[in-house]
Amino acid sequence: MEPTPAAPLESLANARARDAADPMRGFRARFALPADGRVAFEANSIGAMPADAPARAAAILNEGWRGLGRRGWSEADWLDMPARLGASIAPLIGAGPDDVLVCDNTTTNLFKLLGHAWRQRGDGHVIVTEAANFSTDLHVADGFARFVRESGGRCQLVRADSREAVLAALGDGGVAILMLTHTDYRHGDCWDLAATTARAHAAGALTLWDLSHSAGALDIDLLGADADFAVACGYKYLCGGPGGPSAVFVHPRHRDAMPLIQGWMGHAGRPGFGPDYDPAPGVLRLATGTPPVIANAVFSAAADLWAEVDRAALGARHRELGDLLVALIDARCARHGVRLLSPRDPARRGGHAAIAHEGAAAIANALVAHGVTVSFRAPDAIRFGVSPLYHNREDLWRAVSVLDEILTAQTWRDPAYQGSRL
Amino acid sequence: MEPTPAAPLESLANARARDAADPMRGFRARFALPADGRVAFEANSIGAMPADAPARAAAILNEGWRGLGRRGWSEADWLDMPARLGASIAPLIGAGPDDVLVCDNTTTNLFKLLGHAWRQRGDGHVIVTEAANFSTDLHVADGFARFVRESGGRCQLVRADSREAVLAALGDGGVAILMLTHTDYRHGDCWDLAATTARAHAAGALTLWDLSHSAGALDIDLLGADADFAVACGYKYLCGGPGGPSAVFVHPRHRDAMPLIQGWMGHAGRPGFGPDYDPAPGVLRLATGTPPVIANAVFSAAADLWAEVDRAALGARHRELGDLLVALIDARCARHGVRLLSPRDPARRGGHAAIAHEGAAAIANALVAHGVTVSFRAPDAIRFGVSPLYHNREDLWRAVSVLDEILTAQTWRDPAYQGSRL
Numbered sequence: 001m002e003p004t005p006a007a008p009l010e011s012l013a014n015a016r017a018r019d020a021a022d023p024m025r026g027f028r029a030r031f032a033l034p035a036d037g038r039v040a041f042e043a044n045s046i047g048a049m050p051a052d053a054p055a056r057a058a059a060i061l062n063e064g065w066r067g068l069g070r071r072g073w074s075e076a077d078w079l080d081m082p083a084r085l086g087a088s089i090a091p092l093i094g095a096g097p098d099d100v101l102v103c104d105n106t107t108t109n110l111f112k113l114l115g116h117a118w119r120q121r122g123d124g125h126v127i128v129t130e131a132a133n134f135s136t137d138l139h140v141a142d143g144f145a146r147f148v149r150e151s152g153g154r155c156q157l158v159r160a161d162s163r164e165a166v167l168a169a170l171g172d173g174g175v176a177i178l179m180l181t182h183t184d185y186r187h188g189d190c191w192d193l194a195a196t197t198a199r200a201h202a203a204g205a206l207t208l209w210d211l212s213h214s215a216g217a218l219d220i221d222l223l224g225a226d227a228d229f230a231v232a233c234g235y236k237y238l239c240g241g242p243g244g245p246s247a248v249f250v251h252p253r254h255r256d257a258m259p260l261i262q263g264w265m266g267h268a269g270r271p272g273f274g275p276d277y278d279p280a281p282g283v284l285r286l287a288t289g290t291p292p293v294i295a296n297a298v299f300s301a302a303a304d305l306w307a308e309v310d311r312a313a314l315g316a317r318h319r320e321l322g323d324l325l326v327a328l329i330d331a332r333c334a335r336h337g338v339r340l341l342s343p344r345d346p347a348r349r350g351g352h353a354a355i356a357h358e359g360a361a362a363i364a365n366a367l368v369a370h371g372v373t374v375s376f377r378a379p380d381a382i383r384f385g386v387s388p389l390y391h392n393r394e395d396l397w398r399a400v401s402v403l404d405e406i407l408t409a410q411t412w413r414d415p416a417y418q419g420s421r422l
Numbered sequence: 423m424e425p426t427p428a429a430p431l432e433s434l435a436n437a438r439a440r441d442a443a444d445p446m447r448g449f450r451a452r453f454a455l456p457a458d459g460r461v462a463f464e465a466n467s468i469g470a471m472p473a474d475a476p477a478r479a480a481a482i483l484n485e486g487w488r489g490l491g492r493r494g495w496s497e498a499d500w501l502d503m504p505a506r507l508g509a510s511i512a513p514l515i516g517a518g519p520d521d522v523l524v525c526d527n528t529t530t531n532l533f534k535l536l537g538h539a540w541r542q543r544g545d546g547h548v549i550v551t552e553a554a555n556f557s558t559d560l561h562v563a564d565g566f567a568r569f570v571r572e573s574g575g576r577c578q579l580v581r582a583d584s585r586e587a588v589l590a591a592l593g594d595g596g597v598a599i600l601m602l603t604h605t606d607y608r609h610g611d612c613w614d615l616a617a618t619t620a621r622a623h624a625a626g627a628l629t630l631w632d633l634s635h636s637a638g639a640l641d642i643d644l645l646g647a648d649a650d651f652a653v654a655c656g657y658k659y660l661c662g663g664p665g666g667p668s669a670v671f672v673h674p675r676h677r678d679a680m681p682l683i684q685g686w687m688g689h690a691g692r693p694g695f696g697p698d699y700d701p702a703p704g705v706l707r708l709a710t711g712t713p714p715v716i717a718n719a720v721f722s723a724a725a726d727l728w729a730e731v732d733r734a735a736l737g738a739r740h741r742e743l744g745d746l747l748v749a750l751i752d753a754r755c756a757r758h759g760v761r762l763l764s765p766r767d768p769a770r771r772g773g774h775a776a777i778a779h780e781g782a783a784a785i786a787n788a789l790v791a792h793g794v795t796v797s798f799r800a801p802d803a804i805r806f807g808v809s810p811l812y813h814n815r816e817d818l819w820r821a822v823s824v825l826d827e828i829l830t831a832q833t834w835r836d837p838a839y840q841g842s843r844l
Binding site: 032033034035036040042045046048049053054057058060061062064065066067069070071072073078104105106107108109111115119131135136138139140142143146147148150151152153155159233235241242243244245246258259260261262263264265267271272273274275276277288289290291292293294295296298368373375 | 572
């Protein structure tokens, strides 16, 4: 059943009134949003800071590092945190509590999961992805395939030029792994997780999904989609802190695969001091070395919030905020030549909404200078990374009002705003 | 020229007087040593916290994460930190400022450097290590060799039973990589870095050194020893914070090797948004994904101290503290059946000094209960991880006095102290 679209926002007062009646409004107060009052639609680049994060950091330093010292390794929860953080965010992405581990960064996790998937594959030797995939996903797959070939094996990376070409490549046979990013980082278009996974499975391929621009924003159901492997960035919508560790998901049917990086923290007797490698159960074997204790403590501030979140409610709120943003931009900015880059259908729209304009780089700079943080992507995209956990309707109203003013007054043509600044 | 051994400590007053005249005494005051006054000889497990670490953490959270938000990626030093931290500690290990990068954890870095070394090898297909190497080093090498074989290549891991057997294995021919931990984590015996590297090179092998129990304690000269690759744990003697990132070293002659994990942060145009992987120069290509911004900010507190340290002075101070500790234990505890496990020759002794006693586990527990943190390793070793940056002679005097009391009064036979607790 499709949800009924929300009525468009009519005024700042209307936005505020609807915010006041929002059952999820309490989460916003548990973030330390920017002190300068700017509206930061940057959850696709860095999620906001939970208000408790500085206290967690101070505690792990003063009571943990200084207070416990080496007893932290055995008497505190330092080595348990990767699994505990994983269990906290698992329900958000439709995974079981034992299916997710928080560790390493997304790039390293992509490499590790390619190894896992490669070992679980059937007869195929091709990794299929789209040429428009995020750069590090492409780089990692290219490097993995290169190494297999150098070692004497067969491994070919196919970078299909379009989404149709991706699906067509599955039909060519011999595909081992379909490796895709769920939400495109430019225009925000989503793959259909379940349908695409089913297509891959029908072709004898396993799926490796990068949820970096989806997890913490959308209602993701990995087990429901029968996905094989997934990674998610920890510091975007998940609000784990800048450069915070990443999440890995392994479907239970692949729990016996041997990890590519065999580390003492992924040992059954963790930390594994014995000479022989005996892998820990399931996803735990994807732990490599000593976990980043301080980063994990900071991440725990967000994880505690996520543990209170209902996935369906999160997805519904994100859809509503996105629909309201699109409707506001249509109503107030289409006349200035702004067009929507993201899909209008909310079911196909990922974490961020992107708009296009010939002056996008300068407009993005002007928005930032006027207290609305967005990001620009060449050649002509402006992205609004909307968090369903802490953004509200007033944020949308204020941001589009500023955008409208900048376009109406042509403020963005000021020489001070020319040039791309990421 | 061998340094003259320091005169033994005669009393607490003597220890204090010599501390007061120590030209490196100023560093101690820049650490937040345990607030409960315990003496923590645990630098082999977790180095002490620089006093400035909490302020660095608070700043990266409040001014960085909350204040800058996504502008931190482009306008702050977040992406430069891995190279800057590396340059700060490079002189400590005899490396050039462009030869060291701080990234990932030691286990992942061992895997990455095995890939680097494997690509730079000659005709060999054997990785030689010692069976007594640290567990994660063994696990990683086993996993790497397994994957090469699965891919159709030849790769054999030889775990030699003794140090003599390691050297003998080099003579068997076909050795690609000699992979060793410089300081043994149990008894503290060091390999001769230069001589062993020369033996490996004469046999056509490259060297991969794990400096985890050496860096920040000893005078290490990687370039002088002509070493090929090295890793160092960031959170032991280097005081980078619990689970803090690890350091990698690549000799300049191997700077053109392709990395095994090709990530956007190791791209020449970092962050590499283009579809094709173009590796950054030298060691920079060993960056994988987004750096751990918070952990790096915490690490910077220690890195700023290290940048002031003279490597030779550090090594000389460590040698003196170690010699004084050994002499004190000999003088006061040999009569209780304590014997030295570590080499008496300071040139062969690594970061920690280890002693043996049949009651080692209980003695270690009693020491911790009486304010002296040490660590136990089965079956009979007690380890004192001595930092030349913040420990002093008074610490040695106090620790050995407590040890003497525990042994004299046989306190350690109390049932409360039985059993190993790591």
